[in-house]
Amino acid sequence: MAGKDASVLTISPDGPLRGSITTFGALAGSGFRRYTTYRQATIAGTFTNVVFGYLRCYVLLAVAASTLGNRPAGYDTEQLATYVWLGQGLLSVVMLWGWSELAERIRTGDVASDLLRPVPPLVAYLAADLGRSAHAMLTRFVAPVVVGALCFPLRVPTRWQTVPLFLVSVLLAVVVSFGCRYLVNATAYWLHDARGPIMMWVLGAGVLGGLYFPLRLLPDWLAITLWLGTPMPSILQTPLDVAAERDGPDLQLALVALQAGWAVALLALAAAVQRRAERRLVVQGG
Amino acid sequence: MIRTDNLTRNFTVRIKRGRFRREKRTVEAVAGVSLDIGAGEMVGYIGPNGAGKSTTLKMLTGVLTPSSGEARVCGLRPVPERTKLALRIGVVFGQRSQLWWDLPLHESFALLRHIYRVPAGEHAARLRRCRELLDLDDFLDTPVRQLSLGQRMRGELTAALLHGPRVLFLDEPTIGLDVVSKQAVRSFLAELGASGDVTLVLTTHDLADIERLCERLVVIDHGRVVHDGTIEALHARYGSRRSLVADLSSPLPEGFELPGATLVGVEADRHRVTFALDGVTAGAAVAQLVAAVPIRDLSVVEPDIEDVVARLYTT
Incomplete structure (x- = not known):
């Protein structure tokens, strides 16, 4: 088809690190771009989050009002409103629910196309997910937080490090959530249909991630066990507690460090699962 | 490669x-x-x-x-x-x-x-x-x-x-x-x-x-x-052969033989015939046929790969 110039294989003259960063950035950009094509879905989803935000906020504030000292689990009313409204925004940033793309591609055999690229599927999906979360941060996070700030008294950070720590915590929360979702989807390599594990994940992530109620309402021993023994609180409860300044600076930092630990562990586990799956993969559908 | x-x-x-x-x-x-x-x-x-x-x-x-x-x-x-x-x-x-x-x-x-x-x-x-x-x-x-x-x-x-x-x-x-x-x-x-x-x-x-x-x-x-x-x-x-299909002005005489070719099809009251060319060239076969019977139309058909492959799949 092409002349000689176009037929000879050439690798980018950039260094391997720079090339990898460019590739990762391009894949992240594609994740961002893909979600910009669904504007109406973004608006509808944001509206739903805002409506449920009101509902949850009034319920929790009612609970606070009936609690001795108006501080359930150590949160004051501003911190509770912050927990709810930032939570409503972060819900779609960490994509707690609704990702079955990999499982579907394994089921149909389309995962073969992912494997035919020179980028490992785990890296490609992570990059795309970070792009998606950046889009969600700019759209679906902002609206509920603005509505919450206009209608309720939210906590204004009192420490300079809270905002940068919150942003790092959100990034890590996305990675932890991605790691969990990837592993849940990867069960399709063995089960062919991952709907069961995905349903379990949806149920478990909502309860144990801290969406339905603040995990600090649980007895201390149970909350600590959940934080240390499962990645779930690192997905939603940690960034919310960081933003609400629920804890002192040391514990605030320690929770983010724990998140980082879970992020690394989950990515390593997902990479190992992917390697194992590829050895036994049977591409479905001819 | x-x-x-x-x-x-x-x-x-x-x-x-x-x-x-x-x-x-x-x-x-x-x-x-x-x-x-x-x-x-x-x-x-x-x-x-x-x-x-x-x-x-x-x-x-x-x-x-x-x-x-x-x-x-x-x-x-x-x-x-x-x-x-x-x-x-x-x-x-x-x-x-x-x-x-x-x-x-x-x-x-x-x-x-x-x-x-x-x-x-x-x-x-x-x-x-x-x-x-x-x-x-x-x-x-x-x-x-x-x-x-x-x-x-x-x-x-x-x-x-x-x-x-x-x-x-x-x-x-x-x-x-x-x-x-x-x-x-x-x-x-x-x-x-x-x-x-x-x-x-x-x-x-x-x-x-x-x-x-x-x-x-x-x-x-x-x-x-x-x-x-x-x-x-x-x-x-698989013995695929080219074929000569001829439309004749008069019926093909009974017992007619074309050296180097085999009669494989007779239609339309012996006015349309098909010969499989075994060793003879298309030109020689046409010349022999024209000498024996007047021809209205003819075509040389290349062997069909689909037939060959179908035979291959079923054997």
Whole structure:
């Protein structure tokens, strides 16, 4: 088809690190771009989050009002409103629910196309997910937080490090959530249909991630066990507690460090699962 | 460029034998395929459904681990060196898409440039060439999900070639396409093959693809290679012959014989006859026939590859 110039294989003259960063950035950009094509879905989803935000906020504030000292689990009313409204925004940033793309591609055999690229599927999906979360941060996070700030008294950070720590915590929360979702989807390599594990994940992530109620309402021993023994609180409860300044600076930092630990562990586990799956993969559908 | 030695892939299937009983059975999808394909060759890889064509291609591209045997593509072992190999091969699965469903075609191409780390100049040159040959300009801005099958397939071909692969694997690239799209794809592949820069392995059920594009034909059945050679060799092996079909002005006399040819068909009250040419040339056969009976019309029919392959599949 092409002349000689176009037929000879050439690798980018950039260094391997720079090339990898460019590739990762391009894949992240594609994740961002893909979600910009669904504007109406973004608006509808944001509206739903805002409506449920009101509902949850009034319920929790009612609970606070009936609690001795108006501080359930150590949160004051501003911190509770912050927990709810930032939570409503972060819900779609960490994509707690609704990702079955990999499982579907394994089921149909389309995962073969992912494997035919020179980028490992785990890296490609992570990059795309970070792009998606950046889009969600700019759209679906902002609206509920603005509505919450206009209608309720939210906590204004009192420490300079809270905002940068919150942003790092959100990034890590996305990675932890991605790691969990990837592993849940990867069960399709063995089960062919991952709907069961995905349903379990949806149920478990909502309860144990801290969406339905603040995990600090649980007895201390149970909350600590959940934080240390499962990645779930690192997905939603940690960034919310960081933003609400629920804890002192040391514990605030320690929770983010724990998140980082879970992020690394989950990515390593997902990479190992992917390697194992590829050895036994049977591409479905001819 | 491609070498396999006794390449084998078994699958285990479980067959229901009662309410709780399942019997395991091993199915040999590819059973000892040995191939040696040189650089720049265009090879047609055909076989009936379930013969093992796609399984072989999956093993050669590194997405399926062989049960036994060896494979080398561009000097690399496909499974352990899959990501390295991905830079050197292009793959088009007719029934799958490698493009991003939500993105316009040109954005998919731009993304592939970064994934394969192709210098901008080379990428632009290849894309320009594909745009010209495959008429992509009308739908470059259309999201992939809105493309017709023919448009998407042209996009898939371009996507597989933008990084300048040395080997192109095509698994049923013309499946479901209309005549015009098929011809566009075939012409494009013919030009690609003629350049000699790319080794092309094509699986298809459309034998017109093979006749147009491939000199070498590998036929696989029940996981085994049953023919490896030129299309002419296949015809010779299965005794395919050219035919002379003649419309006569008067009926063919009873007992008429044409030396070097066999009468294989008589129709329309002996006014239309078909001779299979065994050793005689078409010209000599026509001359003999004209000398015996006045002829209104005649045609020489080349052997039909579909018939040969159908016979091959059923034997």
